Amino acid sequence: MEFSVKSGSPEKQRSACIVVGVFEPRRFTSVAEQLDNISDGYLSNLLRRGDLEGKAGQMLLLHHVPNVLSERVLLVGCGKERELDERQYRQIIRKTINTLNETGSMEAVCFLTELHVKGRDTYWKVRHAVETTNDTLYSFTTMKSKKDEARRPLRKMVFNVPTRRELTTGEKAIEHGLAISAGIKTAKDVSNMPPNVCNPAYLYEQAKSLETEYQNLSVEAVDEAQMAELGMNSYLSVGRGSANESIMTVMNYKGGVPGQNPIVLVGKGLTFDSGGISIKPGEAMDEMKYDMCGASGVLGTMHAIVQMQLPINVVGVLAGCENMPDANAYRPGDILTTMSGQTVEVLNTDAEGRLVLCDALTFVERFEPEAVIDVATLTGACVVALGKHASGVMSNHNPLAHELINASEQSSDKAWRLPLWDEYQEQIESPFADIANLGGRDAGTITAACFLSRFTKKYHWAHMDIAGTAWVGGKQKGATGRPVAMLSQYLMNKAGVETED
Known part of the structure; x- marks a missing residue:
C-alpha cells in the first residue's frame, strides 16, 4: 500500500x-x-x-x-x-x-x-x-x-x-504508521506460521534477516550448550522433551549514544506449548502455536524501531523453546536450579513460561539496563480478568508502569495495571525449594508476575501478560500483532520523538 x-x-x-x-x-x-x-x-x-x-x-x-x-x-x-x-x-x-x-x-x-x-x-x-x-x-x-x-x-x-502547514505532520504520521505496521505484520506472520515451521531456530532466522537490512542491529544466538555453561537449568528443563533445540535470540540495536543504558525487551517464545507432562486438553491445542507471541511481539517491535531508526539503545531477547511430553521431559515434583541460584519446585509443567523467562531475566542483567519489560502469553487467568481487550501490566517501578500505560493510551493498544503486592508472594512458597512455579487458582496472573519478580531485583522491571490480546481464537483465528504498537510508542516516547501537531 x-x-x-x-x-x-x-x-x-x-x-x-x-x-x-x-x-x-x-x-x-x-x-x-x-x-x-x-x-x-x-x-x-x-x-x-x-x-x-x-x-x-x-x-x-x-x-x-x-x-x-x-x-x-x-x-x-x-x-x-x-x-x-x-x-x-x-x-x-x-x-x-x-x-x-x-x-x-x-x-x-x-x-x-x-x-x-x-x-x-x-x-x-x-x-x-x-x-x-x-x-x-x-x-x-x-x-x-x-x-x-x-x-x-x-x-x-x-x-x-485541513491546512498546508499540517502536511509535515501528516507525512511524519505516515512514516511512523508504516514502521509500526511493518512491525505488526512481522509479529503476525511469525505468530501465524505453523509450529512445524516456526521453532526456536526459525525465530533466530527471522531476527537475522532483519540484521542484514540494518547496520546498527546485531543478532546472536545462545544455544543449549551455552545455556548449560551459564547455568540456565530452568530454561533448559522446559525444552528437554522437545526434538527442537532451545535457542535464545539476542537482538542488539544501537541507535542511541554509545554507553547509553539500553531498554531491554524479553519475549516468551514457546513456539508450541503442549503443557508437557501436565498435558493440555486437546480442544484448541492448535492455538498453542501462539504461545510465542511475546517473542514475535518483541521481534515486531524491534522491526518497527530499526525502521524508524529511533535514537535509543534497545536489546530484544526472544526466549525460544518448545514444551513437549517425552521420556526426557521435566516432571511435576522436579526441583530446578535457576541461573540466579534460586531453586524452583515444579508443581505443573504447563506453568513453563515463567521457568524460561526467569533465566532470561537473569541473563539480561549483563546489559545494565535502564529498564526491562518482559512480554508473555503467560496465564489464562489474565483472559479471565481482562478478557480480550486489555493486556495486563505489573511492575516493581511506578514510573515505568505509568509510562507503559500512557503509551497504551496513545497507541490505542489497551493495557491495565494489576497490583504486585507482597501479600501475593506467600502463594508461591514451597516447602522443598525457594519458590513453587504455581500459586494456586486465586490471582493467577499476579502470582505468575510475583514469581518473575524474584529474578528482577537488580533493575526496574515490568511484566506484560498478553494471553488475552495476542491472538483471536476460533474459526477466524489469527495473531493480532499486539503489543507492537504499545511498545513502539513507549520507545518513541523514551527516544523523545515528537508527535504533536
Whole structure:
C-alpha cells in the first residue's frame, strides 16, 4: 500500500474515489457539504430519500456525481458527531477500507482524517488510519497452495489534512504508521506460521534477516550448550522433551549514544506449548502455536524501531523453546536450579513460561539496563480478568508502569495495571525449594508476575501478560500483532520523538 497526504478542496480531487463523512441524522460534514454544493444538491436529495442515515459504518457508493471530478464518491456514516471517539474512528476507517477494496477502487482520496475525534490531533488520525488500513488488508496466505486475491485491490490512499502547514505532520504520521505496521505484520506472520515451521531456530532466522537490512542491529544466538555453561537449568528443563533445540535470540540495536543504558525487551517464545507432562486438553491445542507471541511481539517491535531508526539503545531477547511430553521431559515434583541460584519446585509443567523467562531475566542483567519489560502469553487467568481487550501490566517501578500505560493510551493498544503486592508472594512458597512455579487458582496472573519478580531485583522491571490480546481464537483465528504498537510508542516516547501537531 502507498500512502500520502495532501491539502486541497474536494471539488479539485481527480481520483478513482473520494471519501467523505456524513453524521447522524443525515448531517453533512463540511467537506461533504462542499461536494453537495458543487453537485447542485445531488447528495442532499439522496439523503432526503433515505439512502443514508449517517449511522456509524453505513456506506453509500456513488458513481458519476454531477460536477465532481472523481469517478466515485463514497459517503461514510460516522454516527453522532459528539460521540465520535478513537474506537469508532478506527471502525469507520476499517469499514471504509473493506468497501473500497471490494468495489475496485484502486486509489482513493480520504477526507475522514479531518473528522473531529475526541482528544486526538491530525498526527494521531493519519497514523492510525495508516495502521488500521494495513491491519484491515492483512491476510496470511503463505501456506496456501492457491491464493485468493482481489481483482482490483486498493493500492493507494491519500489522506487530506485541513491546512498546508499540517502536511509535515501528516507525512511524519505516515512514516511512523508504516514502521509500526511493518512491525505488526512481522509479529503476525511469525505468530501465524505453523509450529512445524516456526521453532526456536526459525525465530533466530527471522531476527537475522532483519540484521542484514540494518547496520546498527546485531543478532546472536545462545544455544543449549551455552545455556548449560551459564547455568540456565530452568530454561533448559522446559525444552528437554522437545526434538527442537532451545535457542535464545539476542537482538542488539544501537541507535542511541554509545554507553547509553539500553531498554531491554524479553519475549516468551514457546513456539508450541503442549503443557508437557501436565498435558493440555486437546480442544484448541492448535492455538498453542501462539504461545510465542511475546517473542514475535518483541521481534515486531524491534522491526518497527530499526525502521524508524529511533535514537535509543534497545536489546530484544526472544526466549525460544518448545514444551513437549517425552521420556526426557521435566516432571511435576522436579526441583530446578535457576541461573540466579534460586531453586524452583515444579508443581505443573504447563506453568513453563515463567521457568524460561526467569533465566532470561537473569541473563539480561549483563546489559545494565535502564529498564526491562518482559512480554508473555503467560496465564489464562489474565483472559479471565481482562478478557480480550486489555493486556495486563505489573511492575516493581511506578514510573515505568505509568509510562507503559500512557503509551497504551496513545497507541490505542489497551493495557491495565494489576497490583504486585507482597501479600501475593506467600502463594508461591514451597516447602522443598525457594519458590513453587504455581500459586494456586486465586490471582493467577499476579502470582505468575510475583514469581518473575524474584529474578528482577537488580533493575526496574515490568511484566506484560498478553494471553488475552495476542491472538483471536476460533474459526477466524489469527495473531493480532499486539503489543507492537504499545511498545513502539513507549520507545518513541523514551527516544523523545515528537508527535504533536
